[in-house]
Each structure stands twice: as C-alpha cells, then as structure tokens.
Amino acid sequence: MKFAVLVFPGSNCDHDCYHVLKHVVGVSTEFLWHKETSLAGFDGVVIPGGFSYGDYLRCGAIARFSPIMKAVEAFAREGGSVIGVCNGFQILVEAGLLPGALIRNRGLKFICADVNLRVETTRTPYTAEFRKGEVLTMPIAHAEGNYTADPETLDKLKRNDQVVFRYCDASGNAADSANPNGAMENIAGIVSEGRNVLGMMPHPDRCAEKVLGSEDGLRLFKSMVNSLSESRV
Amino acid sequence: MAFDAAVEMTEEIAARHGLSAEEYARIVRHLGRAPNITELGIFSVMWSEHCSYKSSRVHLRRFPTTGPRVIQGPGENAGAVDVGGGLAAVFKMESHNHPSFIEPYQGAATGVGGILRDVFTMGARPIASLDSLRFGPLTDPRHRTLLEGVVAGISGYGNCVGVPTVGGELSCHPSYAGNILVNVFTLGIAKADRLFRGTATGVGNPVIYVGSRTGRDGIHGATMASAEFDDESDRKRPTVQVGDPFTEKLLLEACLELMSNDMIVGIQDMGAAGLTSSSCEMAGRAGTGIELWLDKVPRREPGMTPYELMLSESQERMLIVAKAGRETEVMEIFEKWDLPVAVIGRVTGSGTLRVMDGGRLAAEIPVQALTDDAPVYNRPIARPTDQDERNRLDPSALPALAEPEDYGRVLRTLLAVPGIAHKGWVVRQYDHMVRTNTVVRPGSDAAVVRIKGTAKGLALSVDCNSRYCFLDPRRGGALAVAEAARNLSCSGATPLAVTDCLNFGSPERPETMWQFSEAVDGISEACAALGTPVVSGNVSFYNETNGAGIYPTPMIAMVGLLEDVEKRAEQGFSKEGEAILLLGETPGRLGGSEYLASIHGLEKGSPPSLDLDLEKRVQAVCREAIRAGLVSAAHDTSDGGLAVALAESCLSGPKPIGARVDLQNPGGSRADEVLFGEAASRIILSVPEGKIAEMEAIAREHAVPFFRIGTVGGEKLEISVGGRGLVSEDVAGLDDAWRNALARQLGVA
Numbered sequence: 001m002k003f004a005v006l007v008f009p010g011s012n013c014d015h016d017c018y019h020v021l022k023h024v025v026g027v028s029t030e031f032l033w034h035k036e037t038s039l040a041g042f043d044g045v046v047i048p049g050g051f052s053y054g055d056y057l058r059c060g061a062i063a064r065f066s067p068i069m070k071a072v073e074a075f076a077r078e079g080g081s082v083i084g085v086c087n088g089f090q091i092l093v094e095a096g097l098l099p100g101a102l103i104r105n106r107g108l109k110f111i112c113a114d115v116n117l118r119v120e121t122t123r124t125p126y127t128a129e130f131r132k133g134e135v136l137t138m139p140i141a142h143a144e145g146n147y148t149a150d151p152e153t154l155d156k157l158k159r160n161d162q163v164v165f166r167y168c169d170a171s172g173n174a175a176d177s178a179n180p181n182g183a184m185e186n187i188a189g190i191v192s193e194g195r196n197v198l199g200m201m202p203h204p205d206r207c208a209e210k211v212l213g214s215e216d217g218l219r220l221f222k223s224m225v226n227s228l229s230e231s232r233v
Numbered sequence: 234m235a236f237d238a239a240v241e242m243t244e245e246i247a248a249r250h251g252l253s254a255e256e257y258a259r260i261v262r263h264l265g266r267a268p269n270i271t272e273l274g275i276f277s278v279m280w281s282e283h284c285s286y287k288s289s290r291v292h293l294r295r296f297p298t299t300g301p302r303v304i305q306g307p308g309e310n311a312g313a314v315d316v317g318g319g320l321a322a323v324f325k326m327e328s329h330n331h332p333s334f335i336e337p338y339q340g341a342a343t344g345v346g347g348i349l350r351d352v353f354t355m356g357a358r359p360i361a362s363l364d365s366l367r368f369g370p371l372t373d374p375r376h377r378t379l380l381e382g383v384v385a386g387i388s389g390y391g392n393c394v395g396v397p398t399v400g401g402e403l404s405c406h407p408s409y410a411g412n413i414l415v416n417v418f419t420l421g422i423a424k425a426d427r428l429f430r431g432t433a434t435g436v437g438n439p440v441i442y443v444g445s446r447t448g449r450d451g452i453h454g455a456t457m458a459s460a461e462f463d464d465e466s467d468r469k470r471p472t473v474q475v476g477d478p479f480t481e482k483l484l485l486e487a488c489l490e491l492m493s494n495d496m497i498v499g500i501q502d503m504g505a506a507g508l509t510s511s512s513c514e515m516a517g518r519a520g521t522g523i524e525l526w527l528d529k530v531p532r533r534e535p536g537m538t539p540y541e542l543m544l545s546e547s548q549e550r551m552l553i554v555a556k557a558g559r560e561t562e563v564m565e566i567f568e569k570w571d572l573p574v575a576v577i578g579r580v581t582g583s584g585t586l587r588v589m590d591g592g593r594l595a596a597e598i599p600v601q602a603l604t605d606d607a608p609v610y611n612r613p614i615a616r617p618t619d620q621d622e623r624n625r626l627d628p629s630a631l632p633a634l635a636e637p638e639d640y641g642r643v644l645r646t647l648l649a650v651p652g653i654a655h656k657g658w659v660v661r662q663y664d665h666m667v668r669t670n671t672v673v674r675p676g677s678d679a680a681v682v683r684i685k686g687t688a689k690g691l692a693l694s695v696d697c698n699s700r701y702c703f704l705d706p707r708r709g710g711a712l713a714v715a716e717a718a719r720n721l722s723c724s725g726a727t728p729l730a731v732t733d734c735l736n737f738g739s740p741e742r743p744e745t746m747w748q749f750s751e752a753v754d755g756i757s758e759a760c761a762a763l764g765t766p767v768v769s770g771n772v773s774f775y776n777e778t779n780g781a782g783i784y785p786t787p788m789i790a791m792v793g794l795l796e797d798v799e800k801r802a803e804q805g806f807s808k809e810g811e812a813i814l815l816l817g818e819t820p821g822r823l824g825g826s827e828y829l830a831s832i833h834g835l836e837k838g839s840p841p842s843l844d845l846d847l848e849k850r851v852q853a854v855c856r857e858a859i860r861a862g863l864v865s866a867a868h869d870t871s872d873g874g875l876a877v878a879l880a881e882s883c884l885s886g887p888k889p890i891g892a893r894v895d896l897q898n899p900g901g902s903r904a905d906e907v908l909f910g911e912a913a914s915r916i917i918l919s920v921p922e923g924k925i926a927e928m929e930a931i932a933r934e935h936a937v938p939f940f941r942i943g944t945v946g947g948e949k950l951e952i953s954v955g956g957r958g959l960v961s962e963d964v965a966g967l968d969d970a971w972r973n974a975l976a977r978q979l980g981v982a
Binding site for chain 2: 009050109111112139203212
C-alpha cells in the first residue's frame with residue numbers, strides 16, 4: 001500500500017503528514033510534486049496543510065488548477081481515498097470535490113489551539129475505528145476555517161451523514177462557545193457523498209504521537225490504512 | 234573612466250547619507266578621489282552602524298565565543314553548536330525595531346523573513362522561532378495598535394513559511410514609548426559537516442542572484458536603523474520593506490534542495506543593504522573581489538539606477554557563489570520552484586567590488602575599505618551622573634512605601650502586568666505546532682522542540698529585564714544570561730550557547746556607551762561562568778527619540794539540549810498533594826522589582842545580587858532531579874518574586890490548581906519583600922512526597938539549600954509568611970486576572 005503526500009508551492013504540513021504515514025503508521029509514502037500528472041500506483045492521497053500559493057488569493061483557489069489535481073479528481077471519482085487537511089480541505093472545496101466553502105474565521109484572526117471534536121459518523125474509512133459521539137482533541141491552525149454552505153447543501157450533508165466532525169466542548173456539546181471559527185453548525189470536517197474524500201480543518205497530523213500530547217490523529221490515519229487493507233482483501 | 238558622476242559630490246550629500254565629514258574624507262582617501270553617488274551610497278550603508286558595528290566592535294570582542302560545542306561563532310550569518318549525532322543547532326537573533334515602529338506589520342514580518350534566511354543560508358532547516366517584544370504602555374492607543382500590528386506581522390509571515398513560533402516574551406514600559414523593540418530568533422537544524430558559509434572563493438566562479446526581483450523598496454533601511462527618530466520619522470515609511478512569505482517559503486525549499494548537492498561554494502542573504510552587503514561581505518571573508526553586472530539583475534520596474542539597485546532592500550533574495558560549470562544545475566532547481574534566477578557576476582582576484590551597468594563602470598571600491606577597514610570607534614564612555622541616585626533605596630526611610638493592606642489585590646495586579654500576564658492572546662495567533670516538533674508549547678519557562686529521528690530535544694528561551702539593566706547594566710546583563718539559563722534548566726535542558734540582540738540608545742551618548750560596555754561585561758562574565766559562549770548576535774543602537782533613549786535591553790536568547798526529550802518538566806502544577814520545594818535560599822529584595830515599579834511607582838535600588846557559582850549549582854540540581862524523574866513541575870522565580878511564581882505555577886497546568894504555602898522569614902524582612910522581592914538562583918519544584926528524600930540527596934551533593942514551602946492542591950492559593958496568612962485567593966479569580974489581562978488591556982476581551 002502506498003500513499004502520496006501532494007506538495008504545492010507553499011504547502012508546509014507536507015513533511016508532517018509524510019512523517020506520520022511513513023514513520024509512525026509505517027506505510028510506504030512518497031511526496032508528489034504538484035506538476036506531476038499521474039497517481040498511478042498510489043492507494044491514497046493526502047493533501048497537506050499550508051499556504052499553497054501563499055493564500056494570496058482565496059485559499060486553495062490557485063492550487064486547484066495545478067496539474068496533479070486532474071489526477072486527484074479522477075482518482076476520487078473512482079472511489080480512491082483522498083484526505084485534505086486544513087489548506088488541503090480548502091483545496092478540495094475549491095476543486096469541487098467537497099461542497100461548501102471555507103471563509104475567514106469570525107474573529108478575523110489566525111487561531112492556533114487545541115480544540116475538542118465530536119465524531120459524528122463512523123461510516124467513513126477514516127473514522128471507522130472511533131466511536132460515534134466520542135470526543136477527540138486536535139489542534140487547529142488557520143485563519144480561514146469557517147465552514148459555510150447554502151441551506152440545501154447543509155441539509156444534504158446531514159441527510160447523507162456526511163458531517164464527520166463537529167467542534168464541541170469537553171463534554172461533547174456542539175455549543176457555539178466551543179466553535180473557534182464560526183463554522184456553520186460547528187462543522188469541522190465533512191466527507192464526500194461517496195464517503196471516500198475527507199476534508200477537515202483540524203490537524204490529525206499534529207496529534208499522532210504521544211510526545212506531542214495526543215494520539216487521536218494517529219487513530220484516524222490507522223483507520224484509513226486498515227479500511228484500505230480490508231477493502232483490498 | 235566613465236562614472237555616472239552626474240551629481241557633484243559634496244560633504245553635504247555625504248552628511249545626508251549619515252556620513253560624517255571625517256568619514257567622507259576617509260572615503261576619499263580610500264578611493265584616491267571623490268566617490269560618485271553610487272559609491273557614496275555603498276559606503277554609507279556598509280559604514281552604517283547597522284552593518285559595520287563600528288561603535289560596538291571593540292566591546293563585542295570581550296564576549297566568550299568558543300567552547301567544545303561551538304562549530305561556528307560570531308561573524309557568519311548565524312552561529313552553530315554541535316548537539317551530537319552529527320547534527321548542529323544553528324541560530325541567531327536579530328532586531329527589526331526601527332521599521333516595526335514605522336510600519337508594525339511589515340516591519341515585524343520582514344524581521345522574521347530576515348532571520349529565517351540567516352539560518353537557512355547556513356544550510357539549516359529552520360524548526361522554531363521566538364520573538365521578544367517591547368512596547369510603550371498599553372494605555373496608549375498607538376501602542377495597542379503597534380502590538381496588534383507586530384503580532385499580526387509575525388503571525389502572517391511565520392505561519393505562512395511554516396516555521397513555528399514557539400515562544401518568546403513581551404513587556405511594556407514607558408521607555409519604549411518612542412522606540413518599540415522587535416527581536417526575532419530562529420533555530421535551525423543542519424548536518425554538522427554540511428554547514429554553508431557566506432564566502433566568495435574561487436576566482437572565476439559565477440555569482441548567482443535568486444529570489445524576488447529587485448524593486449525600489451527599503452532603500453536606506455540600514456541607514457534608517459542607524460539614526461535616532463524625531464517627529465518626522467513617519468516620513469520614513471517608504472524605507473520599510475514589504476514581505477512576501479510565499480516567496481520566502483519557495484526560496485527556503487529551493488536553497489535546501491540546492492545545498493543537498495555539491496554545487497555551491499558560498500551563499501548569503503541579501504538583508505540590510507541588499508546586494509551591496511551580500512556581495513562585499515562574501516568577497517571580504519574570502520579575500521577576493523567581485524564583479525557585478527547590474528543589467529542582469531532581475532528587477533520589478535524599469536529605469537532603476539545603479540544606486541537604487543545596489544541599495545534596495547527588497548526582501549526574499551539570496552546571493553550565491555556557485556562552482557564554475559554548475560550554473561545550469563543551480564538554475565534548474567530555482568526554475569523548478571518558479572523563482573527568478575540569474576548569473577549577475579563573477580568572483581575576481583582583484584580585491585575590489587566592481588559594479589558594471591551595461592558597458593559603464595558604475596562603482597569600483599576596494600572590498601576591504603567596505604568591510605575590515607570600515608571605521609571602528611572607541612566612543613567615549615561616561616557613567617550617568619545620576620547612577621548612584623538610581624541605586625539608592627531604603628524602604629524604611631520611605632514613608633510612602635507602606636506594606637499593602639490587601640496582598641491578594643497586589644498579586645492580582647502583578648499578574649495583569651503585560652510582562653507577567655498570560656500571553657495566550659498573542660501565541661494563539663502564531664502557528665506554534667507546525668513541523669510537529671513542539672513538545673513544550675509557549676507558556677512555560679522554556680519551549681522545547683524535539684529533534685526528529687533522535688531521542689533529543691532542544692530548549693529555547695529568551696530574556697532580559699531592562700529595569701535591572703537600567704539600574705545596573707553590568708549585573709542586569711549577567712542576570713539576563715542567568716535567567717535564560719535557569720529557564721532552560723527548569724525544562725531539564727543543559728544550556729549550550731547564546732545569541733544576543735543588544736538594544737540601546739544612541740552610541741554617540743557617552744552614558745549609553747557606558748551602559749553598553751557594562752552590559753557586555755556582565756554578559757561575558759555570566760556566559761563564561763555558565764559555559765554558554767555567544768555564537769551570534771546583533772546590535773541595535775539609536776533606539777532613541779527626541780533625545781530619550783530606551784532602557785538598555787540586551788536580550789539574551791539561549792539554546793539548551795535535552796539528551797532525552799522525555800525527561801523534561803514544565804512550570805505548571807498539576808498533582809494534588811505534591812510537595813512544593815524551593816531550591817536556593819537567596820532572599821528576595823525590593824530593589825528594581827516589578828512590585829516596586831507597578832505598585833509603588835518606583836524604579837530604584839539595585840537589581841538582585843548574583844552568585845554565579847550558586848546559580849550554576851542550583852541549575853544543576855534542577856536538571857539532575859528532572860532527569861531522575863523526581864520533578865512534576867519546575868519554575869524559575871523572576872518578575873514578581875515568589876508569590877507571582879507560585880501563582881503562575883498554579884495557573885499554568887492543564888487546569889488551575891491551588892496551593893498552600895508558608896514562607897519562612899528568618900531575616901525578619903518586610904512581608905512584601907518576602908512575597909514579591911526578586912532574587913536570582915531560585916527555582917520552585919513540585920515533587921511527590923515519596924521522592925523528597927532522593928531530591929534532598931541531589932541537593933546536598935551540590936551543596937544547594939532547599940526548603941519545603943508548601944503543598945499543591947485545593948481551589949485556593951494561600952500564602953503565609955512566618956505563619957501570618959497574607960494571600961488567600963481563589964485560583965479561578967487569579968486565573969481570570971492573569972489569563973485575560975492582555976486582551977482586556979488591548980480592549981478586545
């Protein structure tokens with residue numbers, strides 16, 4: 001099994017994602033430069049966080065035109081596993097692989113902090129090994145993580161069980177006071193209709209080792225790898 | 234020879250470039266003729282205080298700069314120390330004070346950019362930054378705006394490049410009302426045998442320009458930073474550069490890719506004084522010459538003159554000397570990263586900087602005249618006449634100095650002083666976790682980053698109490714070093730080496746030079762005693778407005794090593810029932826204390842005494858105890874004395890927790906002196922009951938006194954002195970006073 005960590009100009013969590021997959025989870029992983037055009041031989045794709053193209057335009061709006069994104073679209077259409085974290089989520093939204101938009105945090109400032117997340121569904125390859133309703137702790141680090149969608153889209157997301165994570169307090173209430181960025185209905189992560197493309201603002205790559213204080217993120221990556229292994233059998 | 238000598242040179246033009254009549258005469262002697270305007274511009278930036286260190290050089294020589302771990306001392310883009318396993322820690326601190334006062338966002342942002350380049354120029358990947366900030370009082374709306382702007386600038390730049398800002402410090406004082414301080418530090422990791430230096434060796438080797446195109450921004454930035462401010466300083470805004478962190482990130486990755494191959498002989502950031510300083514400093518170090526072809530320089534706009542091209546401080550640019558024949562490979566790497574790249578000159582054996590603009594000779598100057606032969610001043614030194622008066626403090630003779638009636642309120646007031654208050658509002662805006670190495674996040678005495686692929690960690694801290702330095706610059710300098718080291722020891726790390734940023738007023742004022750010279754001596758003594766050589770640094774003079782200088786602020790950043798990053802400590806109490814121990818017995822004193830300043834409005838007396846031998850032993854005990862796994866929390870007691878340190882430990886853990894403490898007072902001091910008096914060489918520890926005996930054995934071995942002063946637990950912080958209850962505060966209330974103070978003072982709570 002082999003994973004690709006995409007590298008756009010300005011990606012800066014590429015090394016972090018690579019490190020978790022390769023050295024902590026222990027699966028074969030390669031960096032893939034954005035000018036590449038093929039994902040042949042890869043079983044999963046990670047679009048890491050960062051500031052692709054400096055985020056000088058709308059976040060992710062330029063990266064979606066990189067050559068590799070055509071391959072990512074095809075890969076996702078065929079059911080391939082794609083996970084976008086932070087800037088990766090923004091790129092997936094801009095590319096139309098996930099619905100909605102990520103706008104400026106309501107406090108208008110960059111926020112780097114641990115947040116609590118409630119697992120809303122375990123019906124994804126990424127959360128199969130969590131318990132529904134379980135409260136996780138993960139860091140966020142973004143200025144544009146305020147998830148927004150029109151009412152129909154929001155409705156559809158809920159109807160199809162596509163909301164994967166919500167910001168919540170320590171006891172699991174998705175209260176407004178626990179919402180760091182103003183995201184609609186405290187949404188922190190969603191999955192595509194086909195359940196193979198995950199986008200999330202929190203960083204599982206930053207909480208995948210005990211020395212960093214939490215291994216909740218590691219469970220997400222392991223869940224993904226295990227689901228893929230099972231589906232290959 | 235066809236110089237573009239359209240302007241007739243006069244001493245007056247020289248003076249407008251910040252060059253004295255004597256310096257101008259010296260230029261004429263070096264050249265054997267009058268300079269043209271381009272040459273004058275080149276001299277003016279290279280001989281500016283900022284680039285030449287002309288007033289500080291004679292003093293900086295007194296720093297201890299060598300040691301068994303030192304790989305690279307001062308004089309290069311950054312210092313480097315051996316951390317074992319074939320790795321080097323590469324680090325430096327720099328000031329960006331003047332530009333940040335004029336334009337806080339871009340001033341601070343480009344400060345971060347500059348220091349990152351200094352580190353990756355050495356072949357090191359930057360893994361952590363710190364920043365140390367000083368503002369005027371936050372009651373002044375201008376300073377609230379400056380603070381918000383500076384923090385936003387650091388956040389905007391550092392976050393985008395993807396180097397975590399893991400800590401630092403911040404405080405406010407009226408002496409910074411006209412000159413804020415923005416000092417930024419970056420640490421990188423490199424292979425110890427693969428460090429790159431800024432040297433232009435090999436006659437005939439190509440000189441390659443990479444990075445952003447050159448524009449008209451930042452011309453004379455170095456000269457601006459070498460003069461005091463006046464009421465017209467707002468007009469200097471065009472001298473501040475604009476940062477582009479995205480290009481910096483590409484430059485960083487491209488340079489590290491370049492350095493993983495064997496294609497170059499030298500590389501240097503085009504920082505202050507841009508193309509001028511990078512080219513002649515590289516030639517100066519190598520004893521060679523350089524010829525530049527300005528028509529090849531990538532530029533943003535047409536019509537730029539040689540003067541503008543040589544003096545531009547456009548950001549995110551590097552100058553590389555490649556091995557002859559490897560040009561194409563070098564250029565391919567930068568083209569991959571979509572960065573402008575061009576061969577703009579070659580190394581010569583002439584010993585001169587020769588600047589060609591098309592077919593015309595635009596400047597020709599002996600390199601040595603710009604570097605080693607730049608003026609060096611041994612400026613007059615005079616102890617301020619009121620220095621003795623500053624040190625005079627007799628609490629009993631001052632009726633106004635009554636002991637407080639409500640010690641709890643005093644404690645809450647001190648916890649809200651910006652220098653002590655929780656910095657959450659600031660660090661939340663910094664990505665302090667990217668690169669996933671941050672093991673101790675901002676908010677403890679020292680930040681700790683692990684070194685991936687090893688068991689090791691590096692601890693970082695930055696410190697300076699400028700009130701101490703105002704009252705006694707020598708002891709203040711030594712205390713800054715001692716505290717930085719103590720912070721590292723409280724994390725369990727062994728202090729390795731120092732980088733500094735010496736912020737002072739005008740060197741043309743003998744009193745300032747006295748402070749500078751004394752501070753250098755104090756730092757030198759402490760660094761020698763603690764075994765932490767100075768490996769890099771920066772001097773910022775002229776932090777002065779309309780004749781009023783800042784308090785002397787020799788900022789000390791220190792790097793320490795944890796052989797096993799798992800064996801570390803943080804400052805927050807977390808374990809109910811553990812014993813609180815005080816290592817060291819130095820009694821606190823009111824002289825120069827935060828309490829005296831904030832509660833009584835007095836900045837007088839002498840700063841705490843410092844016994845460097847005791848300091849060393851106290852720190853050794855702390856580190857040994859942490860490594861032996863005896864310690865659940867360790868915290869240095871500094872600003873605000875024991876009471877504030879105890880409160881900080883109660884509030885810094887995973888959640889606020891109380892403590893009951895009884896302080897002995899054998900000397901019969903005033904109770905406020907026992908609670909809030911400040912002293913060096915003291916550390917608070919939280920230790921499980923069952924491990925106190927082991928703790929005692931370590932302390933005895935080092936002949937360090939220690940006392941059990943209390944117990945962790947409950948919902949209140951209760952402190953008594955000699956059995957007399959003085960403080961009894963709910964930790965929730967203290968937490969609010971401390972945690973939300975900064976946001977309240979900024980009006981954003």
